[in-house]
Amino acid sequence: MDLDDAYANMPYIPGGAEFPDKWAADADAFRKSQALTGRARLGLMYGHGTREVLDLFMPEGTPKGLVVFVHGGYWMKFDRSYWSHFAAGVQAQGWAVAMPSYDLCPRVRISDITRQIANAVTVAAREIDGPVRLSGHSAGGHLVARMCAPGVLPDDIAARLAKIQPISPVSDLRPLMQLTMNSDLRVDEAEAQTESPIFQPKPTAPVTVWVGGDERPVFLDQARWLAEAWTCGHQVVTGKHHFDVIDALANPDSDMTRDLLG
Incomplete structure (x- = not known):
């Protein structure tokens, strides 16, 4: 198997190259609408670096709790x-939503990004009372899964975790060592072991792993491996690929949104 091809998403998605521009335009329109209503707190620092910043979107009234969404991009983009x-x-x-940026490889390593996201979750959770629910896509799915490992989050924040929702996650980093992109990721045996969620203890918080039914076989495998390792929920969404499986999060009545908040 050509693993570089196996882990390539964009060439196998119709109109794949158009998705980033569409995401950016839709996101910009949402931020502007939120700013007009006074419900966007943009550019909150959670660390000292220029990318250690998050946006916080507030609901009407007192938040029921906090959702943190962590984006993907193979730890190298977006x-x-x-x-x-x-x-x-x-x-x-009725939930507050935090969306962090983070430093990208090769400037940092994946283990550094894990620490940054832990800081982002911690800072956001100390802004918003109540339960904390984590969702992340692709590399972000890996990162929210890592938040469940013992000692990654402070004890008081870990105790508030109420749901983990990895979407199309990379759960076993060992195959990445064989990819051309590893010249930037720099995953070695030690990091693959410590950073692969499949080697973590099963979390105490409920977990549902989501993946699109039309995704590349390796992503179907990665999602299944995590669900099997953690004996947790596993949803395969018929007709969805790696780029549109997350569309459901924009819909308050979708199965994905209900799962995250359930």
Whole structure:
């Protein structure tokens, strides 16, 4: 198997190259609408670096709790500004939503990003009372799964975790060592072991792993491996691929949104 091809999503998605521009436009429109209503707190620092920043979208009234959404991009692309509109579903159900950026490889390693997201979750959770629910897509699915490992989050924040929702996650990093992109990721045996969620203890918080039914076989495998390792929920969404499986988060009545908040 050509693993570089196996882990390539865009060439196998119709109009795949158009998705980032669409995400950015939809996210910008959402942020502007939120700013007009005074429900967007943009550019909150959770660390000292220029990318250690999050946006917080508030619901009407007192939040029921906090949802943190972590974006993907193979730990090498994008920032929070592409994904804001995916806060709409849970925000409409009364939840605050935090969306962090983070440093990208090769400037940092995946283990560094894990620590940054832990800081982002911690800072956001100390802004918003109540339960904390985590959702993340692709590399972001890996990162929210890592938040469940013992000692990654402070004890008081870990105790508030009420749901983990990895979407199309990379749960076993060992295959990445064989990819050309590993020249930037720099995953080695030690990091693959410590950063692969499949090697973590099963979380105490409920978990549902989601993946699109039309995704590349390796992503179907990665989702299944995590669901099997953690004996947790596993949803395969018929007709959805790697780029549109997350669309449901923008809908307050979707199965994905209900699962995240259930």
